[in-house]
């Protein structure tokens with residue numbers, strides 16, 4: 347063979363590999379509105395930056411006549427490239443080859459990418475589209491999954507891991523995405539569940555469709571498994587690029603700072619009148635967020651789940667920040683099990699990757715009742731408390747209105763090592779609201795008053811007294827629990843100044859094997 351022949355052979359092999367499971371199966375993939383694995387990677391990474399690895403890998407299985415059929419790349423495309431010029435490792439399962447099912451060799455390819463990402467300190471993006479364990483390979487496939495899971499676990503908190511679910515993801519296979527930092531699903535074309543509809547019917551007699559059991563909307567609203575949901579793969583791949591722009595490449599770095607063309611001293615006069623006079627009336631916290639962050643840009647995480655708390659990424663003065671805020675328009679912004687879990691996971695992610703936290707507080711308390719107590723709101727609420735308490739990143743908190751009792755503490759109070767805790771003049775920082783306090787403190791006195799009119803007057807007088815004493819920011823400020831009471835319209839400037847000031851913060855938790863947070 348001449349050298350030219352050898353080069354020709356190489357090019358032919360490459361072309362063959364790029365065809366995956368063949369043109370017919372690619373057509374089927376396209377007809378379902380799905381891209382192929384290589385198309386997805388091309389759309390995700392900077393143009394021309396993808397370097398494929400292990401293109402010539404094939405499976406080694408001989409069961410069921412498999413030794414007579416080999417596809418180059420073995421159902422997963424792996425390699426590296428860049429996003430906004432930064433190194434990224436990627437793997438994308440190729441459904442056109444044995445339904446993207448996981449073989450021993452496919453697992454080895456994915457593990458190689460995970461190992462390299464750890465060594466190089468670069469994020470990993472996994473695009474999942476697979477029928478699960480390759481049935482013909484039996485336990486070798488299970489072992490392959492386990493190898494991946496182990497690496498996901500070790501990479502957690504070291505490099506960002508993002509999972510896009512662009513097709514089926516079932517059985518134990520869901521645990522790799524579940525171990526990563528962010529799970530994205532595409533509406534209508536992806537699903538995730540541990541046991542499929544047929545097994546559900548057999549075991550518990552429940553009739554349920556694939557979409558009802560594990561579609562994108564289910565995981566975006568009910569389970570909270572999918573932090574990001576998109577209408578199309580193209581939209582999803584662009585969103586991953588955006589998400590990465592807020593993140594550092596690894597836990598030893600800080601997120602890239604971008605030039606800020608939005609003046610940091612921008613004043614928002616309307617914030618001085620956003621809080622309604624009636625304490626029971628709501629206002630939209632998202633308006634506050636978009637008016638204080640750079641250019642109003644906010645990438646919300648889990649927007650449809652536990653809407654009483656808002657979590658997401660933004661920039662302030664060009665710095666990447668994680669925003670956590672209570673939402674008065676939904677369940678009055680009360681904290682409950684789901685909101686606590688959502689908030690805690692987000693806070694822990696930001697802390698693991700050196701992203702400062704900006705917390706906007708308007709919280710009436712924890713949701714009372716048996717449903718919450720039986721569901722373990724004590725443990726779940728403690729997760730958020732723990733997350734804020736262990737976080738060593740810069741923490742700036744602004745209390746806009748209510749901040750009562752346990753929920754005051756949990757929402758990044760001063761004693762949880764808050765760096766700068768501000769309050770608006772409308773803040774009410776107290777053990778509880780006036781209604782509850784008067785009920786407890788003056789029950790006997792009020793009951794003793796037999797004239798109903800006088801009774802109302804007595805209640806009002808006691809509430810006024812309580813409100814004057816406690817339902818303001820100055821009582822907390824008097825003790826230094828609030829660093830300053832600020833004009834709402836200056837919030838952007840004050841928060842950015844605070845973030846700039848504490849950006850050199852150094853704080854370490856005591857050495858330990860690992861913590862034992864209330865899971």
Ligand code: HXC
Pocket residue numbers: 371443444445446447476477478479480481482488491492514516517518519
């Ligand atoms: C080997 C598989 C496969 C698998 C699909 N294929 N799943 N090959 N192992 N697990 C092959 C099919 O034989 C077919 O080959 C091609 O992929 C496309 O599959 P279709 O069924 O034609 O596609 P579609 O109709 O879109 O259905 C997709 C599907 C279905 C819903 C995912 O294929 C399916 O139910 N697959 C099995 C799912 C499953 O039970 N997996 C094991 C779960 S247990 P041809 O040659 O026709 O193109 C598990 C344990 C993991 O994963 C544990 C981890 C700890």
